[in-house]
Amino acid sequence: MITGRHYQNAYVTRNVDKAVASFKQHADIRSLMEIEVPVQLWTPQGEGTGVQKLAFVWVEDLNFELIEPKDGETLAIYRDALPADDSLKFHHVCHVVDDWDELMGKVEKQPFPIVLKGGTPGMLQFLYLDAREWLGHYIEYVWMVPERWAAMGGR
Template sequence: MLTGHHFQNAYVTRNVDKAVAQFREQADVRSLSEIEVPVQLWTPQGEGQGVQKLAFVWVDDMQFELIQPISGDVLALYRDALPADDRLVFHHICNRVDDWAAFMARVEQQPYPVVLKGGTPGMLEFVYLDTREWLGHYVEYVWMGADRWKGMGGL
């Protein structure tokens, strides 16, 4: 299943600060925000909280999400993809959808397993599908209100 508006490429790393410095040196960064935050997540193994250090780097209309898993069993999806060193490793793309309920109904009908989901209803919701067998990577889908989209730097 591939639908929505592709706006993000996401990478995992052991060192978000180093990755941000590289983007500042080598890209025309339009906007940058960084946060270290605990998040409540669902995985097929259960629910739990994970702490991630994140950077959202906008270059033109493409967002690069840089993810450094800090703690929490629910972050295995990211931690398992980390390299031995500090480099970036591509992890997933993210597509924005307009109607979350209609989209989730379609998710129930497609063959790729849901491996992670979370968010805050009415503000931002996301789900990851394991499309690695087809595309070689995960696909994240997100819905967010217009104010949240603008607040994240979306055009």
């Protein structure tokens, strides 16, 4: 299932700082946001808190999300995909949607399982579908209020 507006390619790494330095060297960055944050997540195996070090690198209107999983069992989706070294490894694409309820209706009718969900209801919600059998990667969908989109660097 593909819907919404593709705006992000996401990568996992063991070293976000090194990845950011490489982007600074090789890309025309218009905006950069770096955070380390605990997030409450749901997976088919259960719920829990995961701590991630993240960088959101904007090059024109494409966002590159760099993910370094730090702590938490719910981060296995990222940790299991890490490369052996500090390089970047492609993980998923993300599409932003305007209506979360409409998206959920579409998700219920498609064959790919939800493997991760999280967010703050009323502000930002996201989920991952496991489309690896079809596309070779996950697909993330996110909905957020306009203020949060602007704070992330979207335009």
